[in-house]
Amino acid sequence: MIVLKLGGSAITDKERPETVDGPALAAAADAIATARESPERALADRLVVVHGGGSFGHHHASEHGVTTTDGTHDPTAVSDIHGAMGALNGFVRKRLLERDVPAVPVHPLSTAYRDETGRLEFPTGQVETLVDEGFVPVLHGDLIAHAGSGATVVSGDELVAELARALEAERIGLCSTVPGVLDADDAVIDRIGGFEAVADVLGESEATDVTGGMAAKVRALLELEAEASIFGLDDLESFLTGEEPGTTVE
Numbered sequence: 166m167i168v169l170k171l172g173g174s175a176i177t178d179k180e181r182p183e184t185v186d187g188p189a190l191a192a193a194a195d196a197i198a199t200a201r202e203s204p205e206r207a208l209a210d211r212l213v214v215v216h217g218g219g220s221f222g223h224h225h226a227s228e229h230g231v232t233t234t235d236g237t238h239d240p241t242a243v244s245d246i247h248g249a250m251g252a253l254n255g256f257v258r259k260r261l262l263e264r265d266v267p268a269v270p271v272h273p274l275s276t277a278y279r280d281e282t283g284r285l286e287f288p289t290g291q292v293e294t295l296v297d298e299g300f301v302p303v304l305h306g307d308l309i310a311h312a313g314s315g316a317t318v319v320s321g322d323e324l325v326a327e328l329a330r331a332l333e334a335e336r337i338g339l340c341s342t343v344p345g346v347l348d349a350d351d352a353v354i355d356r357i358g359g360f361e362a363v364a365d366v367l368g369e370s371e372a373t374d375v376t377g378g379m380a381a382k383v384r385a386l387l388e389l390e391a392e393a394s395i396f397g398l399d400d401l402e403s404f405l406t407g408e409e410p411g412t413t414v415e
């Protein structure tokens with residue numbers, strides 16, 4: 166099982182609201198399709214895709230002041246944020262379907278919630294069954310019900326972590342705008358075994374991001390049992406066919 170995250174900044178223009186990066190999204194879809202057609206197809210045959218919010222969800226979440234901890238009871242805010250993410254999900258699935266990847270939507274707003282302590286509850290039986298039946302579920306960062314807080318953001322990174330645990334994923338990949346986690350000299354860090362070693366070089370996202378940027382991604386991946394890779398779009402196909410490009414988080 167592979168759980169793959171397509172970063173929102175990798176497939177959208179995060180500086181322009183609700184703008185898809187068409188060439189980048191097409192390249193991602195091509196890489197996924199090619200990997201599934203390769204001799205190493207078995208590696209990419211059981212695949213779950215999660216995509217971030219990019220200029221769709223993050224823009225509206227920021228406008229409404231909604232984060233992973235600050236919620237809203239405004240149905241217009243819920244509609245704006247979830248609607249934008251649904252639109253981006255449609256674009257992602259359309260590109261995958263054009264390449265004969267059997268992509269189907271799974272919307273976290275309909276399946277996940279946070280309890281009173283903020284703990285994420287996310288049943289994954291639907292996702293696993295879809296994979297067993299030959300589909301590629303495509304999930305996304307979203308709003309979800311949050312007991313006592315209305316609705317809050319669930320990030321794509323949180324979903325990746327939950328899916329990786331529940332589905333016992335053998336491979337976890339985060340496709341970003343950079344070729345890996347970069348050090349102070351902009352060189353790719355080969356392996357990360359603890360957050361303290363890289364805390365100084367992990368800054369916030371330069372564009373609007375309500376979910377914590379690269380620091381949050383690394384923290385989430387460090388909590389997983391399986392190793393994960395953070396890499397750029399150019400390395401997506403090689404990751405899906407068994408290589409370990411970019412930065413390995415262990």
